[in-house]
Amino acid sequence: MLSGLQRIVGPAGLLTEPEDTAAYALEHRGNYPGKALAVVRPASVEEVSQVVRACAQRGARLIPQGGNTGLVGGSTPDDSGLEIVLSLGRMNRIRDINPQDNTMTVEAGCILQNIQEAAAAQNRMFPLTLGSEGTATIGGNLSTNAGGDQVIRYGNTREQALGLEVVLADGRIWHGLSSLRKDNTGYDLKHLFIGGEGTLGVITAATLKLYPVARQQATAWIAIRSPADAVSLLSFLRENLGDRVTAFEIMARETVNLVLMHFPAMREPLPEAAPWVILAEVSETSVRVPLQEEFETVLAEAMERDLVLDVALAASEQQSKAMWDIRSHIPEAQRKDGPSIKHDISVPISRIAEFVEVAVPAMNAIVPDIRCITFGHVGDGNLHFNQSKPASISKADFLDRADAIHEVVHEAAASVNGSISAEHGIGRQKQDILIRYKDPVAISLMVSIKQALDPSNLLNPGRLLPATDTLSSQG
C-alpha cells in the first residue's frame, strides 16, 4: 500500500515516521488526538488522482487536509492509526490570474494570504479575510465554506468560486475549472464540494472571483443601546450607503471590558461605556467621492433618529487600527482570562435581539454571574456567543456545565430558525447536534448524495455525516 503510494508521489511526498506525521495528526487546539498511518503529499492533480485510486482499490481511508486550521476535527485522522492524511500543501501554484476576467485560478494548497497578495499585485481584491489567513489554504476554505470578516458585502467562500477541479472518490478527475459568469449547462456540481468538508471529493484547484480594490475606507466606533438598535442602524446605513458597508461588528459591554482589562494599553475611543458598541467600516472604489464626510453625515442622521448614542470616527489609519485591535483581540483576551465555552451560531438578522434576550438570562440560570462574551457579524446574523468563567465558580464546575450551556445556546438558536454552525462546519464535533436540528429530509438527501458519490465511504469517513449505522436509525 504505502510503497505503491511512494511510487506515485516520490520519497518526498510520503511521510510515515511518527515524528514527521505528528503535526498533520494534531488538531491545533488538541481536541482530537489522532495518529496517521501515513501522510501523502501529492504535487499535482494527476498524483492526487493516482493516490485516491490506489487507496480506493485497497479500501484505505483518506483524510484531505489543507492548512489544518479547522476547529471541528474535520481534517485530522482519528486514533486508529489506519487513516491516511492527504495533504494538499504541495499543490500551491497560482496557475493563472486575469484582471480582465476578474479571476484567478489557484491550486488547493495556496495559502489564503498569498492569494490576497497576488490579487493586490494586479490591482484587484480577493475579499476572503479571516484570522488564520496566513496558514489556512484555499482548498480548506472552500471545503468548509469559510466565512470571515467581509461576508456582509461579498458573501462566504462559496460565492467566490466560479469553477473547481476535483478528484472524485474513485480517482477520476472532474475538470470543472471555469471563469464563466453565466453557464446553465446542468447541475452546478461545484456547490456539492464547497462546504462538503472533503467527504464527496478532493478539491485540487479553483477559479476564484476578483473585485475592484477599495481605494478609500472609513471606520467608526459607534455607541448604541441594544442589539435591536444595531439591526435598525445597519438597515439605515445600507439604505443610505448601499454596499459600501463592508463591516458591521457588534460587541457587548462585557466583551469590550474584557479586552481593555487584559490589554491595558488599549483605549476605548469613546469616553462613555455604552451597553453595546458597533465597529463599522465603509469602503469606496472611487478616489473622488468624499467617503469620510458621507459616512459622517449619515451617522449624524442616525444620531438624530436616536439610533446612535455617540460616534468616534477614525481620523487616521492609526486610529482605525486601534479600533480594530480591540475587536481582533477578543479571542486572546478570552484565552488570558481563563476557561471559556464557545459557540458558532447564526440567526436571522431581525432576530438577533430576541436571541440575546433569551440566551443571556438562560446562561445566568445555569452559572450565576457568568460573563457572556457576545460579539459578531450583525450583517450575517453570526454571533460568537461565548461564555467566560466567573470568579464565583471553580474551573471544573464551570466546564461540567458546558454541555448544559451548549444545549441551551443551540436550542435558543434553533428556536429563532438559526444555525448551530455558522462558519466552522460539522467535522467530528457537531454530528450529534446536526442530526438533532437539521431537517431529517435534508439529512436523508445528504446521505443519498454521499452514497452516490463515495459509495465505499473512503473520503473523510465519519466526518460531517455520522457513521452509517447512526444514520439509518433516522429513517
Add this chain to the structure above:
Amino acid sequence: MLSGLQRIVGPAGLLTEPEDTAAYALEHRGNYPGKALAVVRPASVEEVSQVVRACAQRGARLIPQGGNTGLVGGSTPDDSGLEIVLSLGRMNRIRDINPQDNTMTVEAGCILQNIQEAAAAQNRMFPLTLGSEGTATIGGNLSTNAGGDQVIRYGNTREQALGLEVVLADGRIWHGLSSLRKDNTGYDLKHLFIGGEGTLGVITAATLKLYPVARQQATAWIAIRSPADAVSLLSFLRENLGDRVTAFEIMARETVNLVLMHFPAMREPLPEAAPWVILAEVSETSVRVPLQEEFETVLAEAMERDLVLDVALAASEQQSKAMWDIRSHIPEAQRKDGPSIKHDISVPISRIAEFVEVAVPAMNAIVPDIRCITFGHVGDGNLHFNQSKPASISKADFLDRADAIHEVVHEAAASVNGSISAEHGIGRQKQDILIRYKDPVAISLMVSIKQALDPSNLLNPGRLLPATDTLSSQG
C-alpha cells in the same frame, strides 16, 4: 389516476379537456408541439407533495411548469399524451417580507414582476430583471437559474436564493427555507435544485435576498472601436467606479442599424456611426454623491486614454429610456427583419474579442453577406450572437444552413472555454450538444445525482439529461 389527483387538488385544480390544457402544452415559439394527459394545479406545498406521491406510485411522469416562458422545451409535455403538467401557478403567495433581514419568502408561482414590486414597496430591491418578467415565475427563474440584465452586479438567480422548499420525487417535502447568511451544516442542497430544470425536485417556495434601492442612475451611450476596447473600458470603469456599474451592454454596428431600420422613429444618440457601441448604466444608493458628474469624469478619462471614441450621457430619464429602447428592441427588429438563427453562448470576458474575430468570418464563409447581430452583456461574457438572413439567399437555403451555423458557433465558443448555454438551459433543445461539449465526468456525476434523487426518472424525464440509454454509451 386522474380522479385521485382531483381528490387532492379539487375540481379547479385539474384540467383534462384539450381546450383547457392546450396553453400549458404549447411552447410559446411553437417549437415543441405537445399534448398533456392533464394539467394539475396544486395550491399548497402539501398538495404538491400528495400529487407527486400519487404520480410516483403510478409511475406517471410530471413536467413542472411556471410561467411557461422557457426557450428550450424544458417545461412543456411531449406529444405522447402521457405526461402530466404540474403547474405551480396557483402557489403565488408572498409568504413573508422582512426589510431588516433583507429577505422575502415567496411561493414558486409568484410572477417575477410582482416580487420586484413587493420589494420596492418596502424600500428594497430585488435585482432579477428580464424581458419576460411580467409572465415568468420565480420557480421557473430558479429552476433555470435565469440571468437577465443585472448579472454583472448581482449575479444570476442562483445568487439570490438563501433557502428553498422543495417536493422531492417521492413526494417528501424538504423544508429548506432559511434566511441565514451563514450556515455551514452540510451539503448546500439548494444548489442542486436551482438550475436543475425540475429534474431533481419541484421547487415550491424560496427565500430570496433583497438589496438597497439605487436612488440615482446614470446612462451613457458610448462609441468604441472594438470588442477588445469594450473589455478594457469595462475594467477601467470598474477600477474607478467599483460595483456602481450595473449594466454594460455591447452592440455591433449592424445590430444598431437593424433596430434603426425597423424603428425609424428612433434616433441614435451620437452622430457618428461607430463600429461598436456600449450602453452603460451606473447606480448609486446615496442621494448626495454626484453620480452623473463622477460618471462623466471617468468617461472623459477613458476618452483621454483612447478607449472611447465619443460619449452621449443621458441628461434625463427620457434620454436614458431612448437609449435603452434601442437595446431592448433588438429581438423585435430581428423578428421584423425575417429569418434568424440564434445562440445563447458565453465566453470568458477576456476572450470576447477573440471569439468575435473567429466567429464572424466563419459565419460569412457559410453564408456570404450574412449579418451577425452581435450584442450582449460584456460583464457576463454573455453574447447573443444571432445571424440574420441576407437578401442574397432564400429563406429555405438560409435555414438549411442553421445546423452548420450552430456547429461553428458552438465550436468557436468551446474553443475559448465558453458555454453553449449561458442563460436558457438545456431542456430538450441542447441535449446533444451538452453531451458533446460537457466534461464526461461532469455528465456522469449528473447522472449519478439524478439516479440518487429520482431513481424512477419521473420528474421532467428526458429534459436536461438525455434518456438513459443515450447516456450509458458515454461510459
